[in-house]
Amino acid sequence: MSEKILQIENLTVNFDGFRALNNLNFSLDTGELRVIIGPNGAGKTTFLDVITGKTKPTTGQVTFKGKSIKGNVEYQIARLGVGRKFQTPRIYLNLTPRENLELSCNRYKNVWNALFGKPSSAERRTVAGLIETIGLETKADLKAALLSHGEKQRLEIGMLVAQSPDLLLVDEPVAGLTDEETENVGNLLLALAESHSIIVIEHDMEFVRQIARKVTVLHQGTVLCEGSMDEVQNDPRVIEVYLGKQEDDHAAA
Numbered sequence: 001m002s003e004k005i006l007q008i009e010n011l012t013v014n015f016d017g018f019r020a021l022n023n024l025n026f027s028l029d030t031g032e033l034r035v036i037i038g039p040n041g042a043g044k045t046t047f048l049d050v051i052t053g054k055t056k057p058t059t060g061q062v063t064f065k066g067k068s069i070k071g072n073v074e075y076q077i078a079r080l081g082v083g084r085k086f087q088t089p090r091i092y093l094n095l096t097p098r099e100n101l102e103l104s105c106n107r108y109k110n111v112w113n114a115l116f117g118k119p120s121s122a123e124r125r126t127v128a129g130l131i132e133t134i135g136l137e138t139k140a141d142l143k144a145a146l147l148s149h150g151e152k153q154r155l156e157i158g159m160l161v162a163q164s165p166d167l168l169l170v171d172e173p174v175a176g177l178t179d180e181e182t183e184n185v186g187n188l189l190l191a192l193a194e195s196h197s198i199i200v201i202e203h204d205m206e207f208v209r210q211i212a213r214k215v216t217v218l219h220q221g222t223v224l225c226e227g228s229m230d231e232v233q234n235d236p237r238v239i240e241v242y243l244g245k246q247e248d249d250h251a252a253a
């Protein structure tokens, strides 16, 4: 068994002659938390689209848990254990956080039963544990519409975890959040990192500093450099890439 949960070799994605990803190589250890940064247009979202099967590679190979994902479509890759959180929360606003989490635990079961059937005691334990993990104990039975933007983000991260993925992909989780909520989301991701492999894409450098162990910098569809936050921030190539672009992507160098 390989200790790499994800391995990407020579990945290229060609959109009508434009290389959104260009001979990209990447690997993630099982249990690792990795942050990916890079200016707008660097290929970060396309990179996640390839891992989840939304976009097919032009060339190159993606290996998840030791097996090529080639030939699998999105829902099959999700079942293999890849979970993705999109930038805007996708929760049911007229249900409570508890109900939203119960639905996610029942993702592959009958929706009617999930909504109106009684949850098993194991499911209740899972849901109660998740509510605690995401810090929504006092709001678990209010309509999700009443949650703040940051609380909705935490709820959606909880819903993703409820599906027990082995690899969590999280795209810009703190965009538009207050400083306090940013820190809460950071702490939640750090707690989840104790038992999951996680890739976080993020622009907010304060936040990256809070959670980052190893950082990968993408630029023009390929890996520019990798290392600790300090190493990456002092790399002249990274400084150049960010300084030239600072105004349009509000990413501090």
Ligand code: ADP
Residues within 6 Å of the ligand: 015, 018, 019, 020, 038, 039, 040, 041, 042, 043, 044, 045, 046, 047
């Ligand atoms: P990032 O998330 O780092 O901002 P993206 O992965 O969204 O970057 O995009 C990388 C590049 O690929 C951009 O120049 C974008 O315009 C281009 N691109 C993304 N998706 C498509 C597509 N479906 N067709 C053509 N070009 C695309």
Ligand code: MG
Residues within 6 Å of the ligand: 044, 045, 046
């Ligand atoms: Mg993007």
